[in-house]
Every structure is written in structure tokens, then in C-alpha cells.
Amino acid sequence: MNAPTTYFEHGTAAERWARAQLFFDAKEYATAARILETLAGETPEQLAPRLLLARAYYHSAQLSRAERELRAILERWPVEDYAQLMLGRTLERLGRATEARPYLRMAAAMAGEFPE
Template sequence: MNAPTEYYEHGTAAERWARAQLFFDAREYATAARILEPLAGEAPEQLAARLLLARAYYHSAQLTRAERELRAVLERWPVEDYARLMLGRTLERMGRPDEARPHLRMAAAMAGEFPE
């Protein structure tokens, strides 16, 4: 869907958040990301918007952007295990398994999953 930029920026933050979630649920990940980008910039303290943006980037194969967003999330929330897991998966998908491994191990440990 190629709507004008104004479409993504129109409405309250809550309306744009709801619109982004609808596009994400419809697997229109790139569109969801375009809506979420300004939201994340307006309210960088909102973890949910930042994580959904990272997921939208990941699912739309914008892996460099996903990595950048996840690293920013982890800088602000270093104990966010889901962001740590997503960063590991993103790095794996980018063909960087050695960089991914410590993030995946840490995410598992933070979630209480220990190897036997």
C-alpha cells in the first residue's frame, strides 16, 4: 500500500499506534514501520512502540534498521530479554552467528532457560 506520507502522520499518537498495529497484524510490516518511525521518535521512552518498530523492520527484511533499533532499546533497557532475543535472531539472519550467540544465550538466561 502506497499511501501519502500524511496518512502515516495523521491522527493522535493513540490512533497512529492502533493503525500501526492493524498493519502489523495484516503483515504489512513496511507500512507499520513507516507509521511507527515517527511515533518512536516522538516518545523514545515507549518500549512497546520501539519493539514493534524493530519487529516490523525484521519482518520486512530491513535488518540493519532492526539491529539499530534493537541496540538502541537495549542501551536504554539492558534487561529487556525479548529485545536481546530479537537482536540475536536479527544478527543470525544477517549471517553473523558469532555476534548473535551471546545475545541469544543472555536472552535464554534472562528468561530462565538454562541448558541441562
């Protein structure tokens, strides 16, 4: 196994996860994303790092990356309602409101929010 090459790769997976959460909570979204990219790549079967990575991309205005990550999440976990919502919001921010609507409707339905 190669030795860590950057600060972002240093430590155990649990330590890096905690560090990423701290940066995210401090609104240092781009830094959190750099940590999470490595972590999510190592553990693609875990939803939490991938979802936090998508959120970090979204909040740091890396919208194409957020879209790509959210689509990958929904391929693996199609019933992840928060990913549905985030993809809809991401598409809206990208100026693709028509494409966003089905994701936003699905997220609302999954959350039990039905129009009256």
C-alpha cells in the first residue's frame, strides 16, 4: 500500500470521515470534497461519504460534479429521497428546471408530501 501523499489522504478512513465532516460543518465545502473524493473512491458501497461528497460539491458550486455523483448514487440507491431532492435542486441551479421537476416530485412523494 502506498503511503499517503497529501493531508487529505492522511489517517484512517474514520479519521478522514470525521475531518471531512468538520470541514463541511465549517462551510469549507471544497476542502471537504477533496477529502471525501478519496474516501468515497475507497468505499463506493457506502452511501454516507458519497452523499456528503455530492453535498460538498453542490455547496461549493461544483454543480456538474454534484450532478454526476448524485446520478451515480441514484443508480445504486434509487430510493434515496435526499439524493432525488439534491439532484433536482442541482439541475435547477444549472438552469435545467424542466429536467429537475421529476426528481423534485419524486423526492416530495417519497417524503409523503402530496399536493392537495
